[in-house]
Amino acid sequence: MVPGPEETSSTVAPPSPSAAPPSPSPFTGTVTIRDFSFEPADFTLGPGTAVTVTNTGTTAHTLTxxxxxxxxxxxxxxxxxxxxxxxxxxxxxxxxxxxxFMRGILTVA
Incomplete structure (x- = not known):
């Protein structure tokens, strides 16, 4: 015997809440200038956070x-x-x- 519509039941699970995307982790290392590049070039800091910038190259540089x-x-x-x-x-x-030509992005979050 095939059950009729009144004899079947289906359960639909409610959609699960999606997790918010993780925020970027603040950078905690040293920004290093090697010859003609920043490592890392793109990094994230918390508001008002200080980081050390070290020049290991052979000429003067700024991070401005x-x-x-x-x-x-x-x-x-x-x-x-x-x-x-x-x-x-x-x-x-x-x-x-x-x-x-030496460029990067500091994200404050």
């Missing part, structure tokens, strides 16, 4: 926000400077003012 929000000033070969992230969340494009 394109909008002027932050600037390490010239960092001599073998030298380092402290960069403090802005307090306003968002993405900040930066470059070396001596070598404009």
């Amino acid at each position: 926000a394109q909008d002027g929000t932050f600037d390490t000033g010239p960092i001599a070969p073998g030298g380092s400077a402290t960069l403090t992230a802005p307090t306003q969340p968002g993405g900040y494009s930066y470059l070396c003012t001596f070598h404009h």
Whole structure:
């Protein structure tokens, strides 16, 4: 015998809530300038967080926000400077003012 519509039941599970995408982990290392590149070029810091920028290259460099929000000033070969992230969340494009092709993005989150 085939059950009729009144004899069947189906259970539909409610949709499970989707988890929010994980926020990027704040960077806790040192930004290293190697010759003509930043490592890492793109990184995330918490608002007002400080990070060390070390120049292991053979010429002076800067890590300067394109909008002027932050600037390490010239960092001599073998030298380092402290960069403090802005307090306003968002993405900040930066470059070396001596070598404009050296670029990256600091995300404040």
